Amino acid sequence: MAKDMISVTVGAGKVDLVKVTCDLLAVGVFSGGGRNALCDQLDKKLKGAIGRLVKLGDFKGEDKTTAVVYGGDKIGARRVLLVGLGERKKLSLDTLRDAAAVATGKAVKLRARKAVLALHQEALGKKLTSQTVGQALAEGAHFGSYRYDEYMAKSKGGRLNSLKVVIGDAAGDIARQLAKGARIGDAIGTSQSFARTIANRPGNVINPPTLAAATKKMVREAKGLSCVVLDEKQLKAKKMGGILAVGKGSASKPRLIVMKYTPPGRVGGKVPVIGLVGKGVTFDSGGISLKPGSGMQNMKFDMSGGAAVIGAMRAIAAIKPAIRVIGIVPSAENLPSSISYRPGDIITTFSGKTVEVQNTDAEGRLLLCDGLHYAVKQKCDIVIDIATLTGACMVALGKYKGGLMGNNDRLIKALQTASKASGEKIWHLPSGDEYLGEMKSKIADLKNIGSRWGGACTAAAFLSEFVGDTKWAHVDMAGVDMFDGGKKVGSVGSTGFGVRLLTSYVLGAAKG
Numbered sequence: 345m346a347k348d349m350i351s352v353t354v355g356a357g358k359v360d361l362v363k364v365t366c367d368l369l370a371v372g373v374f375s376g377g378g379r380n381a382l383c384d385q386l387d388k389k390l391k392g393a394i395g396r397l398v399k400l401g402d403f404k405g406e407d408k409t410t411a412v413v414y415g416g417d418k419i420g421a422r423r424v425l426l427v428g429l430g431e432r433k434k435l436s437l438d439t440l441r442d443a444a445a446v447a448t449g450k451a452v453k454l455r456a457r458k459a460v461l462a463l464h465q466e467a468l469g470k471k472l473t474s475q476t477v478g479q480a481l482a483e484g485a486h487f488g489s490y491r492y493d494e495y496m497a498k499s500k501g502g503r504l505n506s507l508k509v510v511i512g513d514a515a516g517d518i519a520r521q522l523a524k525g526a527r528i529g530d531a532i533g534t535s536q537s538f539a540r541t542i543a544n545r546p547g548n549v550i551n552p553p554t555l556a557a558a559t560k561k562m563v564r565e566a567k568g569l570s571c572v573v574l575d576e577k578q579l580k581a582k583k584m585g586g587i588l589a590v591g592k593g594s595a596s597k598p599r600l601i602v603m604k605y606t607p608p609g610r611v612g613g614k615v616p617v618i619g620l621v622g623k624g625v626t627f628d629s630g631g632i633s634l635k636p637g638s639g640m641q642n643m644k645f646d647m648s649g650g651a652a653v654i655g656a657m658r659a660i661a662a663i664k665p666a667i668r669v670i671g672i673v674p675s676a677e678n679l680p681s682s683i684s685y686r687p688g689d690i691i692t693t694f695s696g697k698t699v700e701v702q703n704t705d706a707e708g709r710l711l712l713c714d715g716l717h718y719a720v721k722q723k724c725d726i727v728i729d730i731a732t733l734t735g736a737c738m739v740a741l742g743k744y745k746g747g748l749m750g751n752n753d754r755l756i757k758a759l760q761t762a763s764k765a766s767g768e769k770i771w772h773l774p775s776g777d778e779y780l781g782e783m784k785s786k787i788a789d790l791k792n793i794g795s796r797w798g799g800a801c802t803a804a805a806f807l808s809e810f811v812g813d814t815k816w817a818h819v820d821m822a823g824v825d826m827f828d829g830g831k832k833v834g835s836v837g838s839t840g841f842g843v844r845l846l847t848s849y850v851l852g853a854a855k856g
């Protein structure tokens with residue numbers, strides 16, 4: 345039986361950072377020396393222990409490096425964790441979010457029950473306001489403390505079951521602003537961790553029906569959300585031929601998960617209805633166009649777009665912006681069997697357009713096209729889809745940034761703004777007529793693969809055929825969906841990418 349995830353609470357408050365009792369006090373330090381009032385204060389109480397460490401050259405404040413100094417009876421903290429912020433001139437929200445993640449990652453490792461974050465003291469200024477800093481720190485605190493170990497009898501290093509994080513500041517007015525941001529960051533951070541758990545669960549645990557059940561459970565616990573799940577029979581009745589084709593080969597039958605967020609107050613007349621559509625392929629073997637065996641286990645993450653949408657809906661419901669949002673997750677398992685769809689099949693999608701299947705491994709677009717058409721039929725003014733859609737996107741951008749495509753410049757810009765604020769990076773790639781040309785079939789309206797080149801762009805062009813004139817953007821998150829070690833902040837497995845990006849976009853759209 346699976347055990348619970350680590351429970352992390354994050355808040356902010358006015359604290360005396362010298363006196364506050366905690367297992368770990370994380371202090372932010374820029375590289376290149378310079379004054380650091382808090383460090384000096386602590387150093388005095390610790391009889392020069394920090395100064396000696398720095399003098400020996402054991403800690404230079406370089407980005408994401410840390411050093412531990414043990415507390416004495418003169419300060420409240422049992423440990424002081426120095427966290428490098430890198431060069432002052434490169435400071436951004438990402439710096440602080442990452443520093444918080446590094447700090448809480450250490451806190452979990454050191455089995456701390458309570459950690460106080462004093463990372464921002466030297467960083468506040470015109471560029472970064474206390475509220476946005478509070479949000480970023482809270483997001484980072486959740487990101488860094490997350491561990492996926494629900495199926496391990498004994499967690500690595502014997503982690504504790506809970507961690508309390510306090511973002512601390514000695515000034516009451518700053519603490520209040522930090523707390524305001526931390527409440528938003530806490531909602532987003534817990535939702536991102538939720539998305540990571542859903543995505544990390546293996547294919548034998550998360551399939552379309554259990555993904556729907558997990559979503560319904562989340563919706564029951566949230567306030568302001570409703571959820572409807574269409575099962576195979578209802579998908580057939582609605583003629584959602586794309587989702588049905590992809591799901592045919594599996595004993596776990598496909599689902600369309602639809603979540604609705606209705607805000608408590610009035611919505612301004614000009615505020616658009618947003619549709620978020622996430623690819624929910626719970627396992628992608630490639631189907632009859634079977635993938636090679638090595639690395640196939642990572643295709644349990646092929647529902648990461650869906651997890652991002654479900655997580656974002658959770659965060660939105662907690663924050664309650666004045667805007668209507670519909671979350672749509674078409675879900676199927678792509679397996680080869682005697683009843684699978686096959687190369688050569690011509691399917692009729694929900695929109696009525698027909699598609700010649702030339703490769704059953706290009707399944708994401710076949711299920712998204714039904715999800716997108718559904719969003720348009722629900723009268724969404726703006727539709728954004730997110731999907732682990734193409735290996736080609738990963739070839740183009742590596743594992744650092746997702747791809748961004750779409751049919752509306754303002755929407756692209758708004759998403760770029762959300763990307764910058766959330767730290768989830770995306771890069772604008774082209775799409776349009778040339779690419780669409782490659783997706784025309786000789787025997788059907790469209791085919792599901794293009795030529796060898798520009799696979800992320802041709803995939804987007806295919807999707808664009810299902811949104812009509814609706815403003816639409818597409819995020820290809822292949823490559824950023826998970827990480828398998830190396831030089832990045834956070835634990836291995838799902839990154840929960842998209843929860844912060846989509847939530848940030850929706851909060852921005854609500855403000856107009």
Ligand code: BES
Binds near residue numbers: 628735
């Ligand atoms: N889920 C994959 C894309 C993917 C690959 C995501 C690697 C994450 C990491 C998608 O369904 C797929 O198989 N795409 C094919 C499309 C091709 C057949 C046109 C691909 O990228 O090879």
Ligand code: MN
Binds near residue numbers: 628630704706707708
């Ligand atoms: Mn595939």
Ligand code: ZN
Binds near residue numbers: 628
């Ligand atoms: Zn796939």
